[in-house]
Each structure stands twice: as structure tokens, then as C-alpha cells.
Amino acid sequence: MDVLSDKEQERFLVLESCHSTWFFDPVEQKFCRLMKDSKSVATEWLHYDKLVVHEDSDAFVVFLDASGTKLLRSWRHTDHCEQCGGNATAEISLEDLRKVMQL
Numbered sequence: 212m213d214v215l216s217d218k219e220q221e222r223f224l225v226l227e228s229c230h231s232t233w234f235f236d237p238v239e240q241k242f243c244r245l246m247k248d249s250k251s252v253a254t255e256w257l258h259y260d261k262l263v264v265h266e267d268s269d270a271f272v273v274f275l276d277a278s279g280t281k282l283l284r285s286w287r288h289t290d291h292c293e294q295c296g297g298n299a300t301a302e303i304s305l306e307d308l309r310k311v312m313q314l
């Protein structure tokens with residue numbers, strides 16, 4: 212992220228989900244998402260009340276207001292991602308493609 216200075220990178224909490232990168236600013240309680248499929252597309256900074264990252268799973272929940280009625284739920288993207296299949300699916304499909312090409 213060369214749009215952010217080192218100081219800003221230290222300040223932000225960054226979470227990767229399958230389709231976007233989430234930037235949380237705990238000081239000003241705001242966050243934005245950078246879409247992975249189009250690197251220049253980012254959402255506006257939105258206010259959030261609190262962020263809950265589940266330690267025993269890949270899930271995290273963003274509460275948008277103090278009453279907890281508005282929330283966003285997502286999952287951290289991991290190496291062996293259960294949500295999108297991660298790299299394993301990509302490698303298998305590439306091998307499958309090679310097999311098809313050889314026939």
C-alpha cells in the first residue's frame with residue numbers, strides 16, 4: 212500500500228477477506244474497503260462502533276452503530292481458505308486445465 216505512509220500503516224488495522232482488504236482506523240472509528248478485483252476501487256470511509264475479530268474462527272463482525280442493529284460480517288482470507296477455496300482450488304484448476312490442454 213504505497214498510498215499510505217509508514218505511520219498510517221502502523222495506525223491502521225488491516226484485515227484481508229476473499230474479495231476485499233479492510234482498513235480499520237481505531238482512533239477515529241472509521242473503516243474502508245479496497246476491492247481486490249479492481250485495485251483502484253475503494254469505498255468511502257465509514258464510521259463503525261466496534262470491531263469483533265473471532266479468535267477461534269476466521270470470522271469478524273463490524274458493528275456500525277452502538278445498538279448493534281447494523282453490522283457487517285465477513286471472513287478473513289487464509290492460505291487454505293474455506294470461504295473461497297484459497298490457493299488449493301486455483302492450483303487444482305490449473306492442473307486440470309493442463310490435463311485438458313494435453314488431450
Ligand SMILES: [Zn+2]
Pocket residue numbers: 228229287288289292293294295296297
Ligand atoms: Zn478466501
